[in-house]
Amino acid sequence: MNDSLNKVTELLRELPGIGPRQARRLSFWFMRKDARWVETFARSILEARKGIHTCPMCTRLYEAGPHDSGTCRTCEDTSRDAGLLLIVEKDVDLENIERTGTYRGLYFVLGGTTGPLDKQPEKHIRIDGLIRRLREPATPVREVIFALSATTEGEDTAAYVRERIERTLPQHTFKLSELGRGLSTGTELEYVDADTMRSALERRT
Amino acid sequence: MNDSLNKVTELLRELPGIGPRQARRLSFWFMRKDARWVETFARSILEARKGIHTCPMCTRLYEAGPHDSGTCRTCEDTSRDAGLLLIVEKDVDLENIERTGTYRGLYFVLGGTTGPLDKQPEKHIRIDGLIRRLREPATPVREVIFALSATTEGEDTAAYVRERIERTLPQHTFKLSELGRGLSTGTELEYVDADTMRSALERRT
Amino acid sequence: MNDSLNKVTELLRELPGIGPRQARRLSFWFMRKDARWVETFARSILEARKGIHTCPMCTRLYEAGPHDSGTCRTCEDTSRDAGLLLIVEKDVDLENIERTGTYRGLYFVLGGTTGPLDKQPEKHIRIDGLIRRLREPATPVREVIFALSATTEGEDTAAYVRERIERTLPQHTFKLSELGRGLSTGTELEYVDADTMRSALERRT
Amino acid sequence: MNDSLNKVTELLRELPGIGPRQARRLSFWFMRKDARWVETFARSILEARKGIHTCPMCTRLYEAGPHDSGTCRTCEDTSRDAGLLLIVEKDVDLENIERTGTYRGLYFVLGGTTGPLDKQPEKHIRIDGLIRRLREPATPVREVIFALSATTEGEDTAAYVRERIERTLPQHTFKLSELGRGLSTGTELEYVDADTMRSALERRT
Numbered sequence: 152m153n154d155s156l157n158k159v160t161e162l163l164r165e166l167p168g169i170g171p172r173q174a175r176r177l178s179f180w181f182m183r184k185d186a187r188w189v190e191t192f193a194r195s196i197l198e199a200r201k202g203i204h205t206c207p208m209c210t211r212l213y214e215a216g217p218h219d220s221g222t223c224r225t226c227e228d229t230s231r232d233a234g235l236l237l238i239v240e241k242d243v244d245l246e247n248i249e250r251t252g253t254y255r256g257l258y259f260v261l262g263g264t265t266g267p268l269d270k271q272p273e274k275h276i277r278i279d280g281l282i283r284r285l286r287e288p289a290t291p292v293r294e295v296i297f298a299l300s301a302t303t304e305g306e307d308t309a310a311y312v313r314e315r316i317e318r319t320l321p322q323h324t325f326k327l328s329e330l331g332r333g334l335s336t337g338t339e340l341e342y343v344d345a346d347t348m349r350s351a352l353e354r355r356t
Numbered sequence: 357m358n359d360s361l362n363k364v365t366e367l368l369r370e371l372p373g374i375g376p377r378q379a380r381r382l383s384f385w386f387m388r389k390d391a392r393w394v395e396t397f398a399r400s401i402l403e404a405r406k407g408i409h410t411c412p413m414c415t416r417l418y419e420a421g422p423h424d425s426g427t428c429r430t431c432e433d434t435s436r437d438a439g440l441l442l443i444v445e446k447d448v449d450l451e452n453i454e455r456t457g458t459y460r461g462l463y464f465v466l467g468g469t470t471g472p473l474d475k476q477p478e479k480h481i482r483i484d485g486l487i488r489r490l491r492e493p494a495t496p497v498r499e500v501i502f503a504l505s506a507t508t509e510g511e512d513t514a515a516y517v518r519e520r521i522e523r524t525l526p527q528h529t530f531k532l533s534e535l536g537r538g539l540s541t542g543t544e545l546e547y548v549d550a551d552t553m554r555s556a557l558e559r560r561t
Numbered sequence: 562m563n564d565s566l567n568k569v570t571e572l573l574r575e576l577p578g579i580g581p582r583q584a585r586r587l588s589f590w591f592m593r594k595d596a597r598w599v600e601t602f603a604r605s606i607l608e609a610r611k612g613i614h615t616c617p618m619c620t621r622l623y624e625a626g627p628h629d630s631g632t633c634r635t636c637e638d639t640s641r642d643a644g645l646l647l648i649v650e651k652d653v654d655l656e657n658i659e660r661t662g663t664y665r666g667l668y669f670v671l672g673g674t675t676g677p678l679d680k681q682p683e684k685h686i687r688i689d690g691l692i693r694r695l696r697e698p699a700t701p702v703r704e705v706i707f708a709l710s711a712t713t714e715g716e717d718t719a720a721y722v723r724e725r726i727e728r729t730l731p732q733h734t735f736k737l738s739e740l741g742r743g744l745s746t747g748t749e750l751e752y753v754d755a756d757t758m759r760s761a762l763e764r765r766t
Numbered sequence: 767m768n769d770s771l772n773k774v775t776e777l778l779r780e781l782p783g784i785g786p787r788q789a790r791r792l793s794f795w796f797m798r799k800d801a802r803w804v805e806t807f808a809r810s811i812l813e814a815r816k817g818i819h820t821c822p823m824c825t826r827l828y829e830a831g832p833h834d835s836g837t838c839r840t841c842e843d844t845s846r847d848a849g850l851l852l853i854v855e856k857d858v859d860l861e862n863i864e865r866t867g868t869y870r871g872l873y874f875v876l877g878g879t880t881g882p883l884d885k886q887p888e889k890h891i892r893i894d895g896l897i898r899r900l901r902e903p904a905t906p907v908r909e910v911i912f913a914l915s916a917t918t919e920g921e922d923t924a925a926y927v928r929e930r931i932e933r934t935l936p937q938h939t940f941k942l943s944e945l946g947r948g949l950s951t952g953t954e955l956e957y958v959d960a961d962t963m964r965s966a967l968e969r970r971t
Contacts, residue, residue, distance in 0.1 A: 153818075153828065153829045154829060155810070155813060155814035155817045155818070155829055156814055156818060156827070156829060158810050158814065159810050159811055159814050162803075162806070162807045162810055165803075166792060166795065167791060167792065167795055168788055168791070168792075172751075172858075173783055175858055175861070176751075176782060176783070176856075176858050177781060177782065177783075178814075179827060179856070179857040179858060180781065180782055181811050181814075181815070182814065182815055182818050182827050183827065183857075183877075186815065188777075188780075189811055189812065189815065190812070191777070192777045192808075193808030193811065193812065195770070195773050195774050195777055196774055196796050196804055196808065197804065197805070197808065198770060199770035199771055199773065199774050199793075199796075199797065200796075200797055200801065200804065202770045203768075203770070203771060203797050212771070212794060212797050212798065213768065214768045214769060214770055214771060239545060240545065241545075241546065241791075241794070242794040242798075243546050243787075243790055243791055243794060244545040244546050246790070247545060247546055247547070247548060248545065248548070248553060250550075251548070251549065251550035251553040251554070252550065253550055253553045253554040253557055254553070254557055262798075296557075296560055298545055298556075299545065300539075300542075300543065300544040300545055300546075301539040301540065301541050301542060301543045301544075302541075302542060302544070328560040328561055329560060329561060330538065330539050330553075330556035330557060330560050331536060331537075331538035331539070331555060331556045331557075331558070331559030331560050331561060332536075332538045332539050332540065332541075332556075333535065333536035333537045333538030333539070333540065333555060333556070333559065334505075334506040334535050334536070334537050334538070334540055335506065335537065335538065335539055335540040335543050335548070335549075335552040335556075336506050336507075336537075336549045336551055336552050337505075337506060337507060338505065338506045338540050339505040339506075339507070340444060340445065340446075340449035340452060340453065340503055340504070340505055341446065341448050341449050341452055341505075341582070341586075342452070343452060343453070343456070343540070344456065344540075344541050345455075345456035345457065345458055346541055347540040347541050348453060348456040348458045348459070348535075349456070349458040350536060350538060351503075351535035351536045351537075351538070351540075352458055352459055352501075352535065352536075353536070354536030354538065354559040354561075355501055355533040355534060355535050355536050356533055356534065356536060356559075358613075358623065358624045359624060360605070360608060360609035360612045360613070360624055361609050361613060361622070361624060363605050363609065364605050364606055364609050367598075367601070367602045367605055370598075371587060371590065372586060372587065372590055373583055373586070373587075377653075377956075378578055380653055380656070381577060381578070381651075381653050381956075382576060382577065382578075383609075384622060384651070384652040384653060385576065385577055386606050386609075386610070387609065387610055387613050387622050388622065388652075388672075391610065393572075393575075394606055394607065394610065395607070396572070397572045397603075398602075398603030398606065398607065399603075400565070400568050400569050400572055401569055401591050401599055401603065402599065402600070402603065403565060404565035404566050404568065404569050404588075404591075404592065405591075405592055405596065405599065407565045408563075408565070408566060408592050417566070417589060417592050417593065418563065419563045419564060419565055419566060446586075446589070447589040448582075448585055448586050448589060451585070467593075546787075546791075649955060650955065651955075651956065653956050654955035654956050657955060657956055657957070657958060658955065658958070658963060660960075661958070661959065661960035661963040661964070662960065663960055663963045663964040663967055664963070664967055706967075706970055708955055708966075709955070710949075710952075710953065710954040710955055710956075711949040711950065711951050711952060711953045711954075712951075712952060712954070738970040738971055739970060739971060740948065740949050740963075740966035740967065740970050741946060741947075741948035741949070741965060741966045741967075741968070741969030741970050741971060742946075742948045742949050742950065742951075742966075743945065743946035743947045743948030743949070743950065743965060743966070743969065744915075744916040744945050744946070744947050744948070744950055745916065745947065745948065745949060745950040745953050745958070745959075745962040745966075746916050746917075746947075746959050746961055746962050747915075747916060747917060748915065748916045748950050749915045749916075749917070750854060750855065750856075750859040750862060750863065750913055750914070750915055751856065751858050751859050751862055752862070753862060753863070753866070753950070754866065754950075754951045755865075755866035755867065755868055756951055757950040757951050758863060758866040758868045758869070758945075759866070759868040760946060760948060761913075761945035761946045761947075761948070761950075762868055762869060762911075762945065762946070763946070764946030764948065764969040764971075765911055765943045765944060765945050765946050766943055766944060766946060766969075
């Protein structure tokens, strides 16, 4: 009976994208790996968690330095356009968009997706945090840009958030927009779908 | 010695997307298939070719009916906007765009792609036919829209065609545009590239 | 209406392994390909069919030369061991086994597979031809070797053929065997299934 | 600067089968996951490591219970045939073979693979432990069975171990064998390679 090993395997299965066989292989790997490495690994996670704060502005995770201002570096960067707020699903989406170097406004990380069958959207996306963020008089937002994936989940989430904004902040003065649809890198015309083609035609340049 | 079967296999290997093993399997399949079917197949191709004309306007292949006007049904459809000319690579691209039902102008089928290393672009794309088509005073074009794949090949081909048009028809009055880039159906923000993100942001709606 | 082109597309869809989009692309390809090529292609198939005979011994297709003996070169090769008869599903299986150069007996090509739900196995496999072949007094078979795929279909087919042989030729003196199971090239022990492992253990060397 | 998060990402990249994007996603996941879960996870690994011993007989990892005999349950199982020793590469290979329920002898886990370019095979496989195990007079081995993957790495490793055994234990009385090659579940005759075909023919049953 490998009870304690089975326990590790079970916990590893909770990691996103790890199947049962890989979880088992990883369990053994953790058992055979140098003890110091495993301790360093565990400590690194626990310590990183201590230093990692949730930015109250965008809700992303960021590492608070010795002179932490209380918000993440993007939110406190006064050279960025505080009138633009890009709504993304996940921390890695935000990181990837930053990597493209194409956006100079601020962000808000929803933390998940929702859909028409979701009875408790507040549990899956930080909608209340977003509403609070949009109410803040200090940083008036001119435009909220939905940058969610071009999938049913992304569209359902955007629809829900739009509706909640319109209902909760009926007098808002900011614009609501979403990323343009069109041909993305690699799209072949032989396989293009109607939605993408329609957008690509409308937004031809 | 299966010389005549090897010959069939070799010819089948010329078909686009058919590898050596599939070519061999198809060869045997053709040998075992009912003789009448094979004759019907061969005759259907040869007869279709007789009835299929190249439209002098768009260079697509079309089936000439008993009252053939000399051009394809799309080119002769007076309800379509003859001021718009969409440049596509292949017949199947045109068919797919028609299937999306999103475009109401006319087409021109280049027939291939070209690139900076191509010494004889005229052999790979119907550039001369396009220039002739754009010179036609009878159907004045307001806008030429490039609908090539969002790949290096597609971009190189568009660049070459643009340059040839500007050089050969320096006094043209039509606009040159290309399909809008952006998120296409299925694009996930975690993986979006810089070109797509930039376009999606610029063309947000 | 591209009726004649649609006809070609429909016929191409009957080819094994060709999907709807590839069939469409191939249709246009056949229309644009040089007329002489298409005629050569059609003629090659029709002519190959004339020269291709079905070997009455093994039922494979073979090309009859000017001095055709009436059977294929493998069946007429007296250096081969006529006491061994390897049962395969398809012509390409036979060709592939010959390519490995590991077998020196004769063959019989079943032409397909059957299974427990198949009401008319005679329509899918040449079982009657096999029984006739095994009855032939001129070439007495010592061993019938099933070389069918290690899949449910292959096993069901072998089971059916075995049962038919035992029932129809109850007094036969040949042995019935099948290819050994075990690790095949590339098998990893982490993923090995029970059947393969059991055989691999039993037949360890 | 997300230095501590980058550290976690780097460490996660060392896990087998985890690429850079997945490592990043997992890093954020660890940061957002409930703190108690992360502590439980880290503690489970560290505690499992304490309870997990390396079996001195087979070198596999096993969980020592309260009445630990000093060897793993398989090695101490007197109903198993101690005369058979199956050589595997990894713990998960052993687990998978046990799952198939087809083997009733003992095991030895090499811990890796080696090859002709490996200058220090002792660093990658537990060859010295194997030699010691084979020398043990208490449990005389009748047969050593190589159960390594049917790949170049597996074959190179088996060749090295064989050679080392013959050289170090020239007077050994046990047999050396390896798992039988042949068709494994799913193998299709159309694609079978010469090695597999040859073995499948030789070991037909």
